[in-house]
Amino acid sequence: MHALNFDNRWLRELPGDAETANYTRQVPHALWSRVRPRLVKAPKLLAYSPEVAQMLGLSEADMQGGEMLQALAGNALLPGMEGYATRYAGHQFGNWAGQLGDGRAIMLGELMHDNKRFELQLKGAGLTPYSRQGDGLAVLRSSLREFLCSEAMHHLGVPTTRALSLVTTGEQVTRDMFYNGNPQLEAGAIICRVAPSFTRFGHFEMLASADEIELLKQFIVFTLQRDFPEWLQTASNQHGWKPISMQSLEPEMIEVWFTEICERTAILMAHWMRVGFVHGVMNTDNMSILGLTIDYGPYGWVDNFDPGWTPNTTDAQGRRYCFGRQADIARWNLERLAEALMPLLSTTKGLSNGIAHYDQTYMRTLMSSLAGKFGWDNWQADDGDLIDRCFELMTRAEVDMTLFFSHLAELDLAQPDIATLQPAFYTEQGFLQFKDDFQLWLQHYANRSKNTPPEVRQAQMQSHNPRYVLRNYMAQQAIDNAEQGDTGPLLELMQLLRTPYTLQPDMEKYAQKRPDWARHKAGCSMLSCSS
Ligand code: AMP
Ligand code: MG
Secondary structure, three states, rough: OOOEEEEOHHHHOOOOOEEEOOOOOOOOOOOOOOOOOOOOOOOEEEEHHHHHHOOOOOOHHHHHHHHHHHOOOOOOOOOOOOEEEEEEEEEEEEEEEEEOOOOEEEEEEEEOOOOOEEEEEEEEEEEOOOOOOOOOOOEEEHHHHHHHHHHHHHHHOOEEEEEEEEEEEEEEEEEEEOOOOOEEEEEEEEEEEEEEEEEHHHHHHHHOOOOHHHHHHHHHHHHHHHHHHHHHHHHHHHHHHOOOOOOOHHHHHHHHHHHHHHHHHHHHHHHHHHHHOOOOOHHHHHOOOOEEEEOOOOEEEEEEEOOOOOEEHHHHOOOOOOOOHHHHHHHHHHHHHHHHHHHHHHOOOHEEEEEHHHHHHHHHHHHHHHHHOOOOOOOOOOOHHHHHHHHHHHHHEEEEHHHHHHOOOOOOOOOOOOOHHHHEOOOHHHHHHHHHHHHHHHHHHEEEEEOOOHHHHHHHHHHOOOOOOOHHHHHHHHHHHHHHOHHHHHHHHHHHHHOOOOOOOOHHOOOOOOOOHHHOOOOOEEEEOOO
């Protein structure tokens, strides 16, 4: 195993917890607590992402070697690695939840490669001071889902944390999947996640709520320097800022930086809406400061288009985090972040500008994504109405989102015929009931689409509409097989989702509607936070 270059600034520059024993507690005046990952019996590398390995400068031999496996399982720290858990708080389902923290994520340090910084983090590697009532562990089911989906999102071009490896521990973990008094033993697993930074809105909320304002200030300076170096350089030139430090930090810097976070978050939301991704638990502790998709739990992919759909059974009543509300929720979360920054500012003006920038960026990006999905090269005044009508019909008639756009690309604009779209309808009845309405819509659509040159139309539709997405039942099949020791389907999905926009003739079984059996099956349509 070749030597890795770690530069653990979080530990070096931010204050840590004086207590070193590992028990659940409140941790004041610190951003991290030292912890050792727990030892596991029989680790096995189920899969790894060659793309992430390459990004980190890890060779195939490194990845297949025993030393790496021990590190990825939490049994050993490689030279330069240090175990720690970070302290954050958050709003969960709209309510203030106080201190949360890395309850089952253990940082291994900051790996430097090619002049880039990557935080490495094990998820499911045991208890930390932030584990509260949890066991610090993760099961194969949810770990495989996170591993597979974070890589799939990357290949879709959606900002996301990455996943290096999926390891089973050889141990069993008890989970009551639906919180209904049916605990079962499941295979334990650990993934190694990778991102330039895992910092969440909740890290800032923690310090503000504890009234640790000097530390909040220090953490903002740290974040600007470590996590936003290029942006800071450009912004400093633009605004004529002095090099950033505790002494030179000005309100304007915080406000302009908040606006940048708003922008990234808006772009992320437009991506989720474009590809039909529903995060499922958009609590403020699951919001990345870099605008990455983070913390894959009971997420899901839209099959039949429905703004009210949520994959998370825990949220089935309120539907706070359903597909159609994601942009509003992200905005609400940004307002909570803004509140956490307020102690360092004297007026709310700059932060309100940030929120306004969020609204504008989201609308602009969404409109351009939607224009792309429908095959247009620009946005015209009536397009919003035309699209709203389409989405309304899709919802009422139960039309598959991904398939709809694949088939729409094949429409003959000279003679638009609803039959082209029939394979995207879930039921015969839905088709029969709505085909006349849809036919009328198609005529308006064909009219609207005529002035976009055919090659532009094709290019737009191909680059905005994935042909393959990780439908929930597909992930579940990979899980069922992996639990029986067969990683074939997992590896096949990894391969498929590397080029999600490209037709792969021998993989067309994955460009189909959700099968009927998956409609109401656990893991396929119903997921919970239990993981
Ligand atoms: P999540 O809903 O997964 O974003 O988790 C919210 C909080 O609960 C975070 O602080 C997690 O670290 C913590 N948590 C979730 N599951 C566990 C677990 N099994 N053991 C310990 N902490 C957990
Ligand atoms: Mg979380």
